[in-house]
Amino acid sequence: MQKIPKAFIFDLDGTIYLGDHLIEGAKESLQWVRESNAKVRFVTNNPRFSRRFYLEKLQRLGIETTFDEIITSAQITASYLAQNEQYGKIFVIGEDQLLSELNEKKINVVNDDTADTVLVSFDTDLYYEKLMIAYRALNNGANFITTNPDAVCPTPDGGLIDSGAIIAALETSTSRKLEKVIGKPSKILGDLLIQQLGEEANDCVVVGDRLNTDVRLGKQSNMQAIWIRAYDEIIPEDTKYYPDYTIKSIAQLPDLF
Incomplete structure (x- = not known):
């Protein structure tokens, strides 16, 4: 068995839920992460809604979270531009x-x-x-x-x-x-997440269903990456960013560790 990471960074759309429906096994897997005393972040590339919207949606779906655990690409982009006046x-x-x-x-x-x-x-x-x-x-x-x-x-x-x-x-x-x-898979975001979490990069893991955003975010920031391969997608031969683990559903997450 592998050592349980100290921090989990979860994609939302297609990983935790699809539309207004929780993906089977998501609640149980997240409860397992909490019981492992690992830190959690929920990161979405969807800039159309506020962090408050995502907080209320997750809570409505029965997922325990806090405002500070949610990060959106709109939020990160605004912060980045405020710090880069050029x-x-x-x-x-x-x-x-x-x-x-x-x-x-x-x-x-x-x-x-x-x-x-x-x-x-x-x-x-x-x-x-x-x-x-x-x-x-x-x-x-x-x-x-x-x-x-x-x-x-x-x-x-x-x-x-x-x-x-x-x-x-x-x-x-x-x-x-x-x-x-500026959002996923940017190293700007990856480095910010590592800094926020206060853990070494290799003690953090990104979990998501997209190779080109979720897996790449993890690997180019030296974090671990778990790919949820829900649709029999094939990894391109020329990819630079291979996941450390591949599962069919978030329900299988606890089985990896």
């Missing part, structure tokens, strides 16, 4: 919650192509003029960053187009490449 004026493709987080940190948000930085995020209210402003700003030399690179946000009915698809459209039209990710 990004200047920000044009945002994103929704109200991200804008609220940015306003709280007094980030200079503009609505035209004079922006110094284009910040792309999950946006279910995307319209053509938003893309055109971003297109013009990028062609003028603006920085190109994102809260999260996910192509699709998982939902019970097959998913929603996420920021990765918007990024791809702008990369294709401008011949620019995305320069920085």
Whole structure:
């Protein structure tokens, strides 16, 4: 048996729940983690909702947690930009919650192509003029960053187009490449989590269902990574980031240790 990690970092969508339904075995596995006296963080790349929203959702689903254990890509992005003033004026493709987080940190948000930085995020209210402003700003030399690179946000009915698809459209039209990710799998986030948890990186484990965000977050920050391979996905031959463990469901988590 392997030594139980001192800290577990859990993805939410597709790992703990799908839509409004708790995934079978999630409650029991999280209870096992708590009984092991391990520290816990819940990290979501979905920037559309507040930490309070996720706190109330988890509690409604019967999952014990606290406000400080929840981290969102919108929250992390706002904090990062507040600490890095060189990004200047920000044009945002994103929704109200991200804008609220940015306003709280007094980030200079503009609505035209004079922006110094284009910040792309999950946006279910995307319209053509938003893309055109971003297109013009990028062609003028603006920085190109994102809260999260996910192509699709998982939902019970097959998913929603996420920021990765918007990024791809702008990369294709401008011949620019995305320069920085601030949420998963960024090392910015990984290092912050390790610092918050106060543990050595190899005593922390990331648990999630995405190779390109969850597993990569763990491995490029020298943490362990557990991949929930729920859909018979195959690891690409050219991947740099292999999980330490692979399971079919979060219900199998306690069996690893």
